[in-house]
Amino acid sequence: MHTSTKNRIQLLQKFINRYLSRWYIKYGKNVTGVRVDKKRIGKKSQNYYSIVFNVVKKVKKKDLPKKQIIPKHFNVVIENNKKKKIKTDVRQTGEFKLHSGIMDVVRDGRNGNAGSLGLFLKDRSDNVFGLTNYHVAAETLFHRHIFSYDVTSGDPRHDVVVGESICRLHIGTFEPDLDAALIFLGSGINITNELPGGDYVNNSSFIDGPIPVTIRGKMVSLYLPSQGGRIDMHIEDHQAPLSYGPVEFKALVTVNRCSDGGDSGSLVLGNKNMVIGIVLGGDDDFTYIVPYYKIYDFFPLDIA
DSSP states (O other): OOHHHHHHHHHHHHHHHHHHHHHHHHHOTTEEEEEEEEEEETTEEEEEEEEEEEESSOOOGGGSOGGGSOOSEEEEEEETTEEEEEEEEEEEOOOOSSSOOTTOEEESSTTSOOEEOOEEEEOTTOEEEEEEOHHHHTHHHHHTTOOEEEGGGTOOOOEEEETTEEEEEEEEEEETTEEEEEEEEEESOOOOOBOTTSOBOOOSOBOOSSOOGGGTTOEEEEEEGGGTEEEEEEEEEEEEEEEETTEEEEEEEEEESOOOTTOTTOEEEOGGGOEEEEEEEEOSSEEEEEEHHHHHHHSOOEEO
């Protein structure tokens, strides 16, 4: 991706972030998200980026109140303080079918700091689990310097809120090169890892480890609540070190800083929607990602 294209996407994303809250109010509950993506005419993607509004259901303009009609374009300052007309796109994505989904807010109890649900996993008994960070799902334990949990070993029940539902922590750990937890969501749930926009996570394979150096410079997609959805970034490092608290991470994947509070646990995908990992956190320069193969080594479950 050329630098000018990358810069334009970032500027459009900043524009969206600035107005997102008021757009939700102005255009109504039918709007479920706004993101940057290439304009589509029919099923064909164009060679320019637009501001895409995801809606539960498309409604004809004549059936909408005038104030709820999404304009054909927005005037956005792109470069040299000059405004450019950026076209919009409206895509019908429908509602989530269950109480939780990718990018749902996860908290340790009602008062914990927000994190994100990254991925649905299943065991051989058809139990469904949500994947996030241990420091999110077990925040109170983490601050008490309890860095592992396993309900199957007799640890007391630990409640975790996913969306508006009270669930329970199943297993988790915070150790060198791994910060991950599974939240038990239910048994026999018919669920898939549907992405905002209607596509699906590749559930047949993932990038195995160790992560090869050839992944540097490749594009990955991060699904970040702070960005209102998907943002595409280039991988900067495949084995980044990080010293934090009681552990030292030695082989994290990094992209340029794009995450913020509440993004921990967010899903990161590569080419053909193959799972790369989940967001750990960030500093002033980089966003750090826990590679999924490390998670799979600890939680060898199927991607739903």
